[in-house]
Amino acid sequence: MTLSSTALLTWYDRNRRALPWRALPGHPADPYHVWISEIMLQQTTVTAVIPYYQRFLERFPTLEALAAAPVDDVLVLWAGLGYYSRARNLHRCAGIVAENGGFPRDVESLRALPGIGPYTAAAIAAIAFGIPVIPVDGNVERVTARVFAIEAPLPGSRKLLATQAATLNREKAAQARPSDFAQALFDLGAGICTPRSPACVLCPWQGGCAAQKSGIQALLPRRAPKGDRPARYGVHFLLIDDAGRLLMRKRPPSGLLGGTVELPGTEWLCALWNREDAFIHAPFSDRPAGKTGRIRWEAAGEIKHVFTHFSLSVAVYAARLPVMPNPDDRDGFLVRADELQKNALSSLMRKCVETGLDFIGAAGRDGDPPSKKSGTMRNVKLTEGEGA
């Protein structure tokens, strides 16, 4: 028994997942749909992507609609999904592809587009254009490491895994259905050949899997041990006025959380901030007190957030003013609390704003002690005249 393409495709025909970006069986895929989904799915789970994909296609139904939109509109739809350079590259790519009148239909040209690397180029080529290549993602790496019992650890084994994966579609049956074959490998990895406890009994390739023969399938692929995550600390400030307007600012266009909107605050450093140093970065702290009145900052809570390469603890301070001073360029801009969804808030900042608004809302309503987790920013009503 070998690794039969026919066996895999037959399994796929009976077990394929129905996903919003997938064409119906026997129908050609839309390159725009495939592209959007592949970018969103980079290092992101299917369940996380689905609602984002659906909203995205409602707002940008076509390549031309996306290319014509401001990049900030794209970031708003991307907010919360992470890896924001994907959104910026997506928008850049849309401009190029729309200008060219459509996607190139070969791997090399696809690979040259912004945000499209070796994996995504192969995925679009195979799924949208029927080119017989195998996109090597985490699923395919895992399946390949197992069926060939490759024990060398990732990421060093990546090249070897790609070379071996490329041999999986040699049979005629695979060459005849490149799109289905690629997606069959994804579904096999996602549903059968899973990371922890693979369901080998149900696997169409069980007879040909070298790792299963020696019982080491659950141990593959091996991975080099990862370094530990350093801790960083920051302080952010939520300032709101009686009209329900928040002071916010935009992060630099590239780098961490590039282009997203945040509460003003400190840098994120390796050591805890003392109160005095942190409050130098509070909004209007350098303005004459007569201009703003004295701002009464209160500790609203602490946010723990984990990034790929460091963990972050943010102390959130909140304050309320009758009337917001007119912000100048260094301060940022005003956002109505009920229009936050029109801004590109990262998940971190969504948590910070929610914590600050919960505190203000609870403190403002009737003087109750602010509750930890109750309420959301959506049910905090902050309208003119309230809480005078």
Next chain:
DNA sequence: AACTCGTGGAG
């Protein structure tokens, strides 16, 4: 080659 770059669900 080794970093940077998010987030949340699963186990």
Next chain:
DNA sequence: TCTCCAAGAGT
């Protein structure tokens, strides 16, 4: 709780 890691790309 904590660790893992997901349809990776850019530098």
